[in-house]
Amino acid sequence: MRLAAEGADVALVDISDSDVTAAEVAASGSRTLAIRADVSSETDVQSAVEQALSAFGRIDILVNNAAMTAPPRPFDQIGPAEWRRMMDVNTLGPYMLSRATVPPMRTLKRGRIINIVSATFHQGVPFLLHYVSSKGAMIGFTRALARELGNDNITVNAIAPGFTLTERIARQTERVEAFRRDNMRALSIKRDEVPEDIAGAASFLASDDSSFITGQTIIIDGGWAMI
Template identity: 35%
Template sequence: MIGSTMPAADTGGAALGRLAGRTALITGASRGIGAAVAQRFAAEGARVVLAHHPRADMTAFAEELAARLRGDGGEAVALPVDLGTIDGPAALVEAARQAMGPLDIVVANAAATGRGAAVELDVEQFDAVQAVNTRGTWLLARAAYPDLVASGHGSLITVSSVMVATGQPGAVHYTASKAAILGMTRTLAREWGPDGIRVNAIMPGAIRTEHEAETMPDADAVAAQILPLQCLQRRGTPDDLSGAFLFLAGDDSTFVTGQVLCVDGGWVHY
């Protein structure tokens, strides 16, 4: 993982971790932010389900990470899913339940993305992003709801983007989906609060992930664009977000729901 400094899970630490005895489902966990979250949760004692796109390379990344976590004494399994299908999210939750038991934590991190001017995107491109990011998040949450209620400390964490606040051009379909996730988060927090479920969102800034490195390989050029926008003068890495996810997943945030936690080095104030 780019910039990864997260220590591996170990058997002794996991037994006493802040998420000991809990099961977490993390989508988009092959690499990047999702993989960093999975490693952090495993290090804190959670059983982790690494959901990944069924593409061959993502399957290999997720399987490798799951094997590494198991080798370090954790409990981890990798499961493929196409979150853009109507049945995919519910099938994933059922498979996760069968593999690791009822869920306590769900991290809806996976996202479809893309670039294109608003007047040039076609309906299929727009709908494909909404199917994964907006509908997929709702269907995942709906399928996990019974487990989260029964947990007694259920936590759903969604993932938005600073692009909702900055309104950057060239990704109206992606930005619209991430804005919808904020509305969904607040609505679910209201609806599910009486059931004891907490629902919060994390809003990442510009994070140097493997995907960014592949699409924008000149790291110095990207940094020259990003750093003037931030208060903190360094690039963010996936590990910079894992602590925020841990906070919202565990008992340190038992009275926190319906909130948006912006982790962006001080780019926007949301």
């Protein structure tokens, strides 16, 4: 929503229906496109990128935000199939989307790739081993790809949010309240993190103001992990 409010046309790629979000984006005055796709499917990813190029003629910014998580539990209770699915969505998906969008960015001689990772990696949060590992992998991905694409004037950066109180999470009152209390004790800034906290960083990394910043991870977690 923040990027749309600042004038960006937006293609929303989601495995579920994103028509409601697309309508909200369109209400801001930006052109929008809702695409149903599984980011772990090469065919779906290629189709999504082709649809975006057909609709808008160019791709300047890629935000790799699609991800999955799972209920906390000890690592030895995570099966190989669940581990693979986590990695397919959280690491293979961003790789394929980046691979598909870099060529049109190279044509423009400019681009921004923003990977949404997680402060759980820096915090060493237990009982989410496959999720935390996937997000740590994406931090390495961010750094290595930034080295490769610098000469193309394409920056690659990451945002690592902490526990974020979205509308969906806020509705899960019983499950969330205890975690919120525990989380708050670790924060330097004693309030809930909200999506708007992340949107400002994404806007900055998408803008010309960040043109000499690449390979970096901005941790937005209220001062829990200080790196």
